[in-house]
Amino acid sequence: MVIDFHAHIYPEKIAAKAAASISGFYAIPVSKAGTVECLLECGRRDGIGRFVVFSAAAVPGQVQSINNYIAETAAVHGEFTGFGTLHRDMQNPGAEIRRITDLGLKGIKLHPDMQRFNIDDEKMMDIYALLEGRLPVIFHTGDYRYPYSHPARLARVLDQFPRLVAVAAHFGGWSLFDLALEYLRDRFCYFDVSSSIPFLGASRAEELIHIYGAERFLFGSDYPMWDPGSCLREFMGLNLSDGEQELILWKNAMRLLDGG
Numbered sequence: 001m002v003i004d005f006h007a008h009i010y011p012e013k014i015a016a017k018a019a020a021s022i023s024g025f026y027a028i029p030v031s032k033a034g035t036v037e038c039l040l041e042c043g044r045r046d047g048i049g050r051f052v053v054f055s056a057a058a059v060p061g062q063v064q065s066i067n068n069y070i071a072e073t074a075a076v077h078g079e080f081t082g083f084g085t086l087h088r089d090m091q092n093p094g095a096e097i098r099r100i101t102d103l104g105l106k107g108i109k110l111h112p113d114m115q116r117f118n119i120d121d122e123k124m125m126d127i128y129a130l131l132e133g134r135l136p137v138i139f140h141t142g143d144y145r146y147p148y149s150h151p152a153r154l155a156r157v158l159d160q161f162p163r164l165v166a167v168a169a170h171f172g173g174w175s176l177f178d179l180a181l182e183y184l185r186d187r188f189c190y191f192d193v194s195s196s197i198p199f200l201g202a203s204r205a206e207e208l209i210h211i212y213g214a215e216r217f218l219f220g221s222d223y224p225m226w227d228p229g230s231c232l233r234e235f236m237g238l239n240l241s242d243g244e245q246e247l248i249l250w251k252n253a254m255r256l257l258d259g260g
């Protein structure tokens, strides 16, 4: 069994534009179209049975419609587990968190760099207080060009909310992998392997998985940035034990989705 814990999806009519905008943001060509059909096709082709899917609201006005879209899509595709979005400047996040739960979404995805808020912004702290003990949160973490998603900020959040189930994507800090180690090694959070192995190199990726512990890692592709099947082959190319592979490919994800 394989669970891809990090996939972005977009409605058909805006997928091309959304994929182009991510490509521009990271100055990396995206591999895939960003549509649901394309992702399902990748899953069928490469034996990835389940995807955690989400999309980020750039402005507060998009929050509800994105959450509706993710919930409707997850409801018709058994392969998908939907995560909702929130925005720092939205009105009444508590009501939307209740709605997210009622819609059957299983967690929250936040992208501080694209949504332009500091992870430890005071308004966000109020939101984490509502999420702690209720829903897991996957954070995009790390970007040397911006201050928003720095692992030190996530460390502050984790200290303040010790029961928050958090995933620090991209080994805890894309392009800041060593700083992530400094700030997150001894704190309670998960990591995902998405968009990282090509930048780290296989031996450093293996080393970091062993330092943090395989029980803290989740497989993820960051679709549509990368093709999930290629990510799976890249991950399987790491020198890890069968037990470690199983934890990262699905066991940790199941435990997390089950409540921590």
Ligand SMILES: [Zn+2]
Pocket: 006, 008, 111, 140, 169, 222
């Ligand atoms: Zn992401």
